[in-house]
Amino acid sequence: MSTSDTSRKFTFKGIPCRTTLDLDEITSGTQFEELVVAYFKLLSEDRSNNVTEVIAGSTKIGPDGGVDVLVIFTMTDSLSQFKRTWVVQCKFHTKAIGQSQLSKINLPTLVQQYNAVGYLLICKTNPTTQVATQFKELSNPQTQYLIWTGEEFKARLIEQPDIHKQFFPEYHAYTELLHNIKRGQP
Numbered sequence: 001m002s003t004s005d006t007s008r009k010f011t012f013k014g015i016p017c018r019t020t021l022d023l024d025e026i027t028s029g030t031q032f033e034e035l036v037v038a039y040f041k042l043l044s045e046d047r048s049n050n051v052t053e054v055i056a057g058s059t060k061i062g063p064d065g066g067v068d069v070l071v072i073f074t075m076t077d078s079l080s081q082f083k084r085t086w087v088v089q090c091k092f093h094t095k096a097i098g099q100s101q102l103s104k105i106n107l108p109t110l111v112q113q114y115n116a117v118g119y120l121l122i123c124k125t126n127p128t129t130q131v132a133t134q135f136k137e138l139s140n141p142q143t144q145y146l147i148w149t150g151e152e153f154k155a156r157l158i159e160q161p162d163i164h165k166q167f168f169p170e171y172h173a174y175t176e177l178l179h180n181i182k183r184g185q186p
Helices: 029-045 107-113 129-138 150-157 161-167 169-182
Strands: 009-012 015-018 051-058 069-076 081-091 118-123 144-148
Touching (some): 009 169, 015 169, 029 161, 107 118, 118 129, 118 150, 129 144, 144 150
Parallel strands (some): 081 118, 118 144
Antiparallel strands (some): 009 015, 051 069, 069 081
């Protein structure tokens, strides 16, 4: 086993491993969007959340129309099924996300255009204080404006091991190594 430049990353028998799920394994904004879509699609498999179907897909609305992914949840409350749509914007920047990186379209107009219940900004890092304040001010009981920082998104991703192999191969290699050690097969 050799240690690389950080204590979280190492190689074992020539296989790169990471001891933590790290968004640095994602190499592009497109791959980040694909990860977001994969995450939402897996939610329908979790029976504890009353989501029966998730339609999530990249909109291909370009820079920067403000919609990277539309997520439509079909949910049930034991009486009936209903749908909820979210506009999701993904930002794969290494610096804090400010107003200039957000949609050039007015966010409430964008939410209304898709008849959505909310707007979710998913960042690799964090938003600026100005953006966080704006989202708090825009939120109301009918329409939510939420932000998932990279750390918040990772906390959700850690609970979805089915996507680790595809998007986090070094972390997946580490978890497989631990699993094999526990079974006595390193």
